[in-house]
Amino acid sequence: MSLDDRKLAVLRAIVEDYVSTEEPVGSKALVDRHNLGVSPATIRNDMAVLEEEGYIAQPHTSAGRVPTDKGYRLFVDRLTTLKPLSTAERRAIQTFLDGVVDLDDVVSRTVRLLAQLTRQVAVMQYPSLTRSGVRHVELVALASTRLLVVLITDAGRIEQRLVDLPEPFDEVVLADVRARINAAVCGLPFSDVAAAVEPLARRFGPDEQPLVNAVVATLLETLVERHDERLAVAGTANLTRFGQDFDQFFEPLLEALEEHVVLLRLLGEATSPSTLTVRIGHENELTGLSAASVVSVGYGPGEQALATMGVLGPTRMDYPGTMGAVRAVARYVSRILAGN
Amino acid sequence: MSLDDRKLAVLRAIVEDYVSTEEPVGSKALVDRHNLGVSPATIRNDMAVLEEEGYIAQPHTSAGRVPTDKGYRLFVDRLTTLKPLSTAERRAIQTFLDGVVDLDDVVSRTVRLLAQLTRQVAVMQYPSLTRSGVRHVELVALASTRLLVVLITDAGRIEQRLVDLPEPFDEVVLADVRARINAAVCGLPFSDVAAAVEPLARRFGPDEQPLVNAVVATLLETLVERHDERLAVAGTANLTRFGQDFDQFFEPLLEALEEHVVLLRLLGEATSPSTLTVRIGHENELTGLSAASVVSVGYGPGEQALATMGVLGPTRMDYPGTMGAVRAVARYVSRILAGN
DNA sequence: CTTGGCACTCGACGTTTCCGAGTGCCAGCG
């Protein structure tokens, strides 16, 4: 029951035409635009088979065919090579990501860049804490019983927490605690911090216990709790070009864009920086976005991905182009992070 | 040529009905729904006058009347008292803003809260740097020639900058520089930092000059450059309820929502925390959003506002309710900031 | 297996018709 080469070519042609014209494509138009070397009638037979197999469908009798999710799936899996970026696009990436000042800046620029390149909605997870390490812990006295705990990570990300203490603390003790904590945890990956910090408290005198305990507790809390990853979004304006299907597509999408939980699930697990993930239509069902597709990829300095970035659009999207752009940007960002 | 009381009542009734029904309102419907005590014919005469004066208009002959921007203006200025929040809403504010962990958290929660209360798009400026003061400056050595300058402000906001130095620096010197800079600038408002820091460099030895200069330069840069205020946005999903007028309203708005520059102009100058600003329709012309209205207000601990927050919606919006919600939230946030 | 021919289907689009909400005007009334 496997499809022969011509049928695959027909499917590819249908997808390409439908993506560019946004209109159901008929047998006649197909042979006109692609030189398939056969007559429309033949194509019709092929199309009938493709439809029977569930790769394409017609919105109503006597209309052209439209790819189904399954059709897009096949297209992406077997009929597509990533489209390499044009030199203009490459240059855009360069200039866009040149002169970033800090990590937040990398993220906000990248997500805008991605939205611009793909002309779709871009979503990007801030680099995850859980996979990076501690670079420095800073304790700042704000008032006699109020302390700011600042955690600086490998990736240059900064986390902060306010701590209120039951009793005033001493500046000298604070400096001591700061020094010892840093000595204990600097350079450690987050996963090892808990173990390294645990014996620390015992080495201080009884007067210092409350302070040390509070700081340590806050630190651990920061590491764990910030598992709720932050997100950046750009390109919502591109939604307007997605056109008509308001209820089906537009509204749930706008809602999802605010529900970061949903978006995170949509982006999915971070894959290795070189492996693209494509989720098409109903494959996103559990997030209520069965009319949308997601192209995502992990990024990060090493082989392990720190987090995920991706693009969100209608199932009818230019997969080769989008996938090319997403991968290129992810690679570029990964390189920047490595260089940092 | 001033309007008598009944004409004002008619205008108010028109605005209220149009806001709730979204349809042009005719003389008959008006007397039915509000007990004005006169006949439709009389109302028609009043409406003719109101139209002549430019407060209302008819989309086409033989349709009901619709308020003009000028009509809304009059309504807001003279016919409206802020609607106080329901207890349920008050409780929502409480629970929503309870247990904030840091400044970013305050902003992101507030903006979501505002969007939810008003069922419109909420925009909020992060507290401005320029009007706050320095609480602490931290210098962190990341590598032999790489330094992280962290600035902690009064409002609890943290700014960071990476600095690469031409030559390695010494930890001891760094500690010295850190101490002296903090002594010099802690507690100062930003506007005075430049003056306070300027004589500092001279007091160090020649070896330390590059380091000190670099740090000072970065610090000043941070103060000035971060004038590009950051923004938080929420409630884009509510756009869907704004309905039909896609081109007129929707697209420019989505674009504006990404163009932070435009949004900042839209929010306008920060006013005192108790003074609401309402911009209606064409009054926003220069931002290309003549179909939208903005209700904004300054917020901040003192009398002076730190920044602005507001709500963005169609000119046809529930002004009393929106204004009430915006003011209530702003007051609440201001109180939190003061308590911090 | 491919092809041209042919009858058939059905949505898109333009035209026409019809309905009624809403208006402006006017003459009469308190």
Add this chain to the structure above:
DNA sequence: CGCTGGCACTCGGAAACGTCGAGTGCCAAG
């Protein structure tokens, strides 16, 4: 002088209708 009921008029919107044509499925012949 202002309010009121009556009345003719206007005009947008919805519904009904007809036409057009793209596209299909099927079939017999090459």
